[in-house]
Amino acid sequence: MKLLVVDDDPMIREVCRVMLQSLGHSVTLSKNGSEAMELFTSDCFDLVLSDRMMPEVDGISLLTWIKSISDVPCILMTADSDQFGEANYSVLKKPFTQAALKVVLDSVDSLVIVNK
Amino acid sequence: MLDTTTTESPEELLEKLKKALKKDGDFPASARVVTELRRLASDPKTPGDKITELILREPSLGTRILSVVNSAYFQRAKPIMTISQAVVQLGMKALAELCAGLILLQKFVPHARKDTPFASCLRKTILTSLLASTITPQTQKDAKQEETGYLAGAFLELGVLLLAFYFPQVYENAFRRAQAKQIPVKQAIHELTGLTVVQISSEVIKALELPPFYLELLKEVENPTKVAPGQTLPILKDQTLKLGKSISAAERVTQVISEGGSKAAVDHMINSLKKELNLPDGVLESSIGALPAMFAEHCSTIQLTLPPLPEFVAQYNPESSNNSGSYEQEYSSYVNEIKEALDAGEPTASILTSVMEAVAFGLKFDRVILLLLNNTRQKIVGRMMLGSEANFNPNQCEIDLAQPKVPVVASALRSKKSHFEGIGLFPDSNPTMAIPIGAGDRLIGVIYGDRRNGSPILDKEKQVVLHIADLIEKALLATSQRKV
Numbered sequence: 112m113k114l115l116v117v118d119d120d121p122m123i124r125e126v127c128r129v130m131l132q133s134l135g136h137s138v139t140l141s142k143n144g145s146e147a148m149e150l151f152t153s154d155c156f157d158l159v160l161s162d163r164m165m166p167e168v169d170g171i172s173l174l175t176w177i178k179s180i181s182d183v184p185c186i187l188m189t190a191d192s193d194q195f196g197e198a199n200y201s202v203l204k205k206p207f208t209q210a211a212l213k214v215v216l217d218s219v220d221s222l223v224i225v226n227k
Numbered sequence: 228m229l230d231t232t233t234t235e236s237p238e239e240l241l242e243k244l245k246k247a248l249k250k251d252g253d254f255p256a257s258a259r260v261v262t263e264l265r266r267l268a269s270d271p272k273t274p275g276d277k278i279t280e281l282i283l284r285e286p287s288l289g290t291r292i293l294s295v296v297n298s299a300y301f302q303r304a305k306p307i308m309t310i311s312q313a314v315v316q317l318g319m320k321a322l323a324e325l326c327a328g329l330i331l332l333q334k335f336v337p338h339a340r341k342d343t344p345f346a347s348c349l350r351k352t353i354l355t356s357l358l359a360s361t362i363t364p365q366t367q368k369d370a371k372q373e374e375t376g377y378l379a380g381a382f383l384e385l386g387v388l389l390l391a392f393y394f395p396q397v398y399e400n401a402f403r404r405a406q407a408k409q410i411p412v413k414q415a416i417h418e419l420t421g422l423t424v425v426q427i428s429s430e431v432i433k434a435l436e437l438p439p440f441y442l443e444l445l446k447e448v449e450n451p452t453k454v455a456p457g458q459t460l461p462i463l464k465d466q467t468l469k470l471g472k473s474i475s476a477a478e479r480v481t482q483v484i485s486e487g488g489s490k491a492a493v494d495h496m497i498n499s500l501k502k503e504l505n506l507p508d509g510v511l512e513s514s515i516g517a518l519p520a521m522f523a524e525h526c527s528t529i530q531l532t533l534p535p536l537p538e539f540v541a542q543y544n545p546e547s548s549n550n551s552g553s554y555e556q557e558y559s560s561y562v563n564e565i566k567e568a569l570d571a572g573e574p575t576a577s578i579l580t581s582v583m584e585a586v587a588f589g590l591k592f593d594r595v596i597l598l599l600l601n602n603t604r605q606k607i608v609g610r611m612m613l614g615s616e617a618n619f620n621p622n623q624c625e626i627d628l629a630q631p632k633v634p635v636v637a638s639a640l641r642s643k644k645s646h647f648e649g650i651g652l653f654p655d656s657n658p659t660m661a662i663p664i665g666a667g668d669r670l671i672g673v674i675y676g677d678r679r680n681g682s683p684i685l686d687k688e689k690q691v692v693l694h695i696a697d698l699i700e701k702a703l704l705a706t707s708q709r710k711v
Contacts, residue, residue: 122687125559126694129566166501190686206690209697 112216113137113155117147117173118162118188127160130209134216144168148176156183158219160203163189174200184219237421240397244427245434247393262435268323275314282310282326292326324378335392336531344402348391348412350533351485356380357521358477361514366469366504379474382441383448386427387416411482425449440467447471448478476500480515489682490539516544561585562691565698569705578702579664580611582695583674587613590688592660592676596621596652598636599664599672605629607636607672616653624652635659639673645696647684651677658684662696666703674699 114136116127124140131138139154141147145168147161159177163170174185178199185200188207203215235243264281267273282292296307296317307313314322339346356377363376391398397420405415413424420427425445432441448471454460460468479500483492497511504511519536526533565581579597587595594614598607609624631637635649639661651659656677664672678684684692 120687122559123690125562126690129562130694130697205686206693208693 112157115139115150115156115159117141119143119165130212134213144173147173151177158184160186160188163187186215240420241430244393248434264323264326268319278314278319279310339531344399345391346533348388351481352381352384352388353525354481355384355478357518358481358514359474361517362477363470363473365506365510366473376473379444379470380477382432383428383474383478386431387424389431390427443467444471448475472504476504484540491683491685512543561589569698569702575702575706582699583613585695586676593679595676598675635661636673636675639663640670645692647689655679657681660684662692664699666700666707
């Protein structure tokens with residue numbers, strides 16, 4: 112899958128890149144919500160993973176915007192996963208292992224196949 | 228210097244402080260120079276030479292002014308040789324503000340030469356002034372507000388500084404109380420004296436007959452004006468509101484830095500202040516990052532040696548984060564080493580050593596110890612250590628798992644998951660963490676790590692640890708597959 116990962120922390124971006132690439136995915140990194148919006152409109156992605164707490168455009172605003180213009184599945188990465196039970200996107204509790212990341216990706220991967 | 232107990236009422240304490248100020252001829256005299264300078268500077272008809280004359284009348288002030296205006300802080304291309312040149316180049320108002328700051332701080336220098344609570348109080352005053360001088364031009368969107376910010380920051384702290392100067396016993400009691408209860412010093416002062424920092428500073432401003440504008444400003448700090456959405460304030464009120472917010476923000480940040488707070492605590496403070504001050508991303512960080520250099524320059528100007536700032540403060544400087552040795556880059560290079568070792572099929576021992584290096588040098592843990600289960604799997608024994616601990620030999624470290632005295636290690640072994648809390652191996656271990664070493668159900672030991680300074684393990688660091696744990700598992704799986 113071609114994934115867009117959005118996080119303002121370079122260390123987390125790096126961890127996500129390594130984890131996702133070792134799972135066989137192609138990864139584009141973005142450091143904030145505004146940049147991610149630009150990337151999303153100029154390229155095609157199968158899935159977007161975004162941090163929740165970011166300056167200016169936060170993760171929830173970004174994913175809400177993506178959901179309003181596309182069917183691309185989204186995953187919100189957050190330390191407070193309990194708040195988002197009814198959300199329109201999958202939630203990945205931070206910090207996560209590669210196994211946990213794979214489980215969430217597998218669950219949305221089936222959605223990607225259905226959509227295609 | 229006078230002394231007093233804390234048995235008197237807040238009113239009695241303030242009265243004593245005012246009497247001490249009155250009795251001390253030197254301080255009010257200097258303050259009168261400040262007031263006179265500001266009065267002259269605010270009148271556009273005042274000729275520049277009148278300001279020069281007044282500055283030169285105060286002993287040693289002229290020399291110090293030249294030293295400051297030629298320092299790196301002002302970034303002048305050409306040196307300023309005379310006070311008259313300084314008046315022309317900086318402007319009368321800016322120079323008057325600068326003199327005021329110097330005069331007020333100069334008074335306290337001889338008493339701050341030793342590492343005492345007073346020195347720590349003076350350090351905080353200087354830091355608040357410097358930080359306020361960099362934040363204020365950003366919130367006011369006016370570069371000329373630098374000096375106003377500096378002076379406003381100094382006046383906010385002036386009350387506590389004078390309390391510490393005239394009544395050292397009261398301040399030292401508050402200082403010790405703050406340390407014992409792990410509360411801010413200003414809260415301890417309030418608990419002991421019944422007075423807030425702003426109340427004390429306001430009384431001092433009145434007693435010294437400093438411009439009433441600063442009283443308004445301190446009122447704003449204590450009780451910020453509530454502005455309804457869409458409400459427009461008069462320009463002056465709006466400026467006072469923004470200046471009040473800036474100096475309050477500067478004080479809150481320097482309180483965390485001065486009173487032993489961690490980088491995580493400063494990060495947390497920055498995040499909440501960004502919203503309050505409506506500042507663009509990076510402005511607060513770069514202001515804080517500039518503090519160590521400004522502070523060193525300032526201390527050298529007033530010929531004072533104060534303890535340096537914690538090392539992490541310089542990390543906020545964007546220039547330092549671009550250096551090759553930045554935290555993220557350092558971490559990345561270590562993790563890449565682990566990956567390369569893994570891809571090259573290096574022995575498990577070599578991969579574990581790389582992991583320990585990543586934890587010790589990349590994630591800045593003070594002690595990192597490899598602990599392996601013994602043959603009976605009843606005990607876990609030390610094998611190797613990175614970091615130093617006097618009189619500790621990792622090879623003699625043995626933990627009985629039936630009666631674990633190191634819960635963080637036992638938890639990681641029991642759950643086969645990385646753990647980030649629990650008592651560690653040493654009395655000063657805080658925080659602690661343990662990464663299980665194993666693949667599937669087969670565990671061979673843990674990598675234990677701790678810090679001594681209480682600096683918490685950030686969420687992003689936990690994320691890195693979990694990633695490293697994944698890499699260890701992969702390495703062991705690959706080894707077992709090779710054996711098969």
